[in-house]
Amino acid sequence: MVELNVIRKISATLDSVWAVLDDYGNLSWIPGADNVEVIGEGVGMTRRLHMPGLESPIDETLTAKDVANKSFSYTIPKNAVIPFDDYNATVTVTGDEDSATVNWFCSFDEGEVPEADAKTMIEGSYTMMLDALAAKLEA
Numbered sequence: 001m002v003e004l005n006v007i008r009k010i011s012a013t014l015d016s017v018w019a020v021l022d023d024y025g026n027l028s029w030i031p032g033a034d035n036v037e038v039i040g041e042g043v044g045m046t047r048r049l050h051m052p053g054l055e056s057p058i059d060e061t062l063t064a065k066d067v068a069n070k071s072f073s074y075t076i077p078k079n080a081v082i083p084f085d086d087y088n089a090t091v092t093v094t095g096d097e098d099s100a101t102v103n104w105f106c107s108f109d110e111g112e113v114p115e116a117d118a119k120t121m122i123e124g125s126y127t128m129m130l131d132a133l134a135a136k137l138e139a
Contacts, residue, residue: 001086004119005105008130012137014095017102018070020133021091024062029136030129054081063088070094084108084118102130 010017020029025038025047035050037057043065049058058081064073071092076082089106104126110118 001107002084002110002115002118003105003107004122004126005103006123006126006130007101007103008127008134009099009101010130010134010137011099012134013097014070014093014100016137017095017100017133018093020136021072021093021102022067022070024065024072024074030132051081056081058082064090078111083113084111102133104130 020026024045025036027033027036027047027049032051033049034052037048037050039046039048043062046059046061049060051058058076060074060076062072062074064071066072069092071090073088073090075089076084076087078085078087085108087106087108089104092103092105094101094103106122106126108118108122113121
C-alpha cells in the first residue's frame with residue numbers, strides 16, 4: 001500500500017478555503033474539470049469528471065464528510081486514468097483568518113505501476129489542484 005501526503009499553505013481564510021472544497025460537486029476552479037456530473041447528494045454522492053482527451057470519465061465517490069473538522073474523504077474506483085486499486089483520499093483544512101493549510105492524503109495499491117511513478121503521478125495531480133485553489137483564493 002502506497003501512502004502520499006501533500007500539504008499546502010494558502011493565503012486565504014480557513015472558511016474561504018473550506019467553502020470551495022466543501023462544495024464537492026463543483027470543480028470549476030480546477031483547469032480542465034469543466035464538465036462534472038453530480039450523481040446523488042451528501043455522503044455516497046459521486047462526481048463524474050469528463051476530462052478533455054479522456055474517453056472514460058473519472059468517478060470520485062464521497063465516503064465521509066466532517067464539516068466541524070473541515071474534512072472529507074473519497075474513493076476512486078480503478079479506471080484507465082487512475083490505474084490503482086483501493087484508492088482512498090482524505091482532505092483536511094486547518095488554519096485561521098490569515099491562512100489555511102490543506103492536507104491532501106491518499107493511500108492506494110499501485111498495481112503494476114512502480115511506486116515512485118505512482119507517487120509522482122498523484123503528487124502532480126494534487127499539486128495542480130492546490131495551485132488552482134491558491135490562484136482562485138489568493139487573487
